[in-house]
Amino acid sequence: MLHPVITKETIEFLNDLKKNNNREWFTGHKNRFTERQKEVKTFMEYILEMMKSHDEIEKLKMFRIYRDIRFSKDKTPYKHNFSGSFSRSGLDRRGGYYVHIEPGGSFIATGFWNPEKDDLLRIRKEWELDTTELKGIIENKGFKEIWGELVGDELKTAPKGFDKDDPNIDLIKKKQFIFIRKFTDTEVLQQYFADTILESFRRIRPYFDLMSSILTTNLNGESLLD
Secondary structure, three states, X not given: OOOOOOOHHHHHHXXXXXXXXXXXXXXXXXXHHHHHHHHHHHHHHHHHHHHOOOOOEEEEXXXXXXXXXXXXXXXXXXXXXXXXXXXXXXXXXXXXXXXXXXXXXEEEXXXXXXXXXXXXXXXXXXXXXXXXHHHHHHXXXXXXXXXXXXXXOEOOOOOOOOOOOOOOHHHHOEOOEEEEEEXXXXXXXXXXXXXXXXXXXXXXXXXXXXXXXHHOEOOOOXXXXX
């Protein structure tokens, strides 16, 4: 597969769409949209194939350009970004990858957006017990140079059943466990931007491996998948 890129034409189209976010303009520029969408899909498919060298990926999901405006005060009909997510294969592989291309707002993200109730409790119980291995991963210098700090929504106080004075309460209060890496337009347009994404996703694997282990075992380390 040829090494794909995101071109300035895609950034320019998204900028124009943001300025002219209406159906009449979009209909008149549908051919531009189709070309730019094809470019980004090819880019995402390249990432999908290359990621298979170090992870097992079930599928790529490309998100639609059309906004769901039924329950939104913002009635503009189109997103001004292209984005896609990559799902890992199997019950023993947790976590997900996301790529977002937007003028002035491009980023990649990975982690656990909204763990279901049982998974969230299991994670919190693990942090209550021990965070040594987690901190060894996310506080590693090389890891932080790429991914920075763990982010995500969190409670204002300790969740029910947990001690507010627990030394790991900052982790226990979290409802999401996400890492985000932002990029400038100049970085997005670089020839090897796809390789930058791939290396970033490769470096998140120790975190995924740990979290997958936690979410597929009980507090005694016994498998929940047997």
